[in-house]
Amino acid sequence: MSKFQLKWGILATGGIAETFARDLYPNPECRGVKDVEHTVVAAASSSSVDRAQKFLKEVRAPESAKAYGSYEELVKDPNVDIIYIATPHSHHYQNAMLCLSAGKNVLCEKAFTTNAPQLEALIKKAKEKNVFLMEAVWTRYFPLSIYVRDIITSGKIGKVSRTFADLSMIMLPENTFDDSHRMVNPDLAGGALLDLGIYALTWIFQTLYTTQKDPKAPTVVSAMRKYKLGTDEQTSMLLTFPATDARGEAHGIATTGMRTGADPDGKGTAGAPIRVQGEEGEIQIFHPAFRPTRTKLVLKDGTVEEKEWTQPGPGKESGWKNGFGGDWQPEGEGQGMFWEADECAHALKEGRKEGQYESLQESLVIMQVMDEVRKQNGLKYPEKIETLEYPVQI
Ligand SMILES: NC(=O)C1=CN([C@@H]2O[C@H](COP(=O)(O)OP(=O)(O)OC[C@H]3O[C@@H](n4cnc5c(N)ncnc54)[C@H](OP(=O)(O)O)[C@@H]3O)[C@@H](O)[C@H]2O)C=CC1
């Protein structure tokens, strides 16, 4: 059987760009995916062409891969099928508009944009150009997430009426980040909500919204504690999802922050920060919400089922180690960003224009929730990054 080959262009060469591109290297067969293959055919850096060249070497791209010193050159490369955007949140709208306008398929890092109107404009552009567009919320595509959603839709834990989800990490921003860092800098749409809170919301949504036949947008009330730069360092949200055919009204409690930890000792001692609760029991998902590897099903009849979800890799003998933020996975394991890459390949192979586990409509509803939370708490980013104007130099 001939395999579908997806040729990637990587836009930006920072931390997650490297992790993602490294994850494209192992043969998908090592995770049981037999019908698609990935190749990095180009990378672009806004810093310099040398940086792009170095990046291609680091991720073991083929010798023939092209290095570009600007994003504008990358989108003109006819050999590139799809572009992965890995810039800070502030830049996603401008970068994605550049790619879509050039007729390129796009996988864009979270948070998709700084606000919902920007995302609406991107969706409109993708439709006009008839290209694929997806938010890179990698967690959605993990086998673990598929399992959790299946538990819910199978009725095993009964009608679900509440999900708790926390992604907080003790990072003490004043000790950890320069004021210019993307985690705290308003010019880069920093703060806990768009960076970490989106994962807490992902768990709320994929358990209370994605699993419904006719999902309805929630209302939200929220509170926010601000960092000295005006961005949020802690945000708490209570979402109410209207009743659907399958169940009554449901509540989602999503929290995020940089001063408390969902797993303070790193050993799971504090318990599961994600709990999906129904009339027959609950399914728990352990920290970190962005890359969980452990679940626990607890039913009222006494059943307890614990599962480990190691990310598959190419095997120890390959000598290939995958990495994330300097934290290298054990040999033989992968990071897990390849699942979303496989989804892009499958979508393009099948002619789909969006991801199957998070539709563009769902990404938009989540963005609307984050807009409302920011509005309730007076968090505005600079106009140049909230604007719908394109192109704008930022
Ligand atoms: N899925 C996940 O697990 C993770 C996702 N992310 C997401 O990925 C995105 C990037 O994060 P991360 O890789 O950590 O960020 P980095 O700061 O490490 O990299 C961002 C890159 O964007 C480019 N860039 C262009 N303009 C700017 C600018 N004005 N300021 C800073 N960088 C700029 C640079 O690349 P160049 O010079 O080559 O153009 C830079 O290296 C964010 O959206 C974040 O939320 C981040 C971490 C984990």
Ligand SMILES: O=C1OC[C@@H](O)[C@H](O)[C@H]1O
């Ligand atoms: O997406 C992410 O996941 C891991 C976090 O450490 C990082 O800040 C965030 O961007």
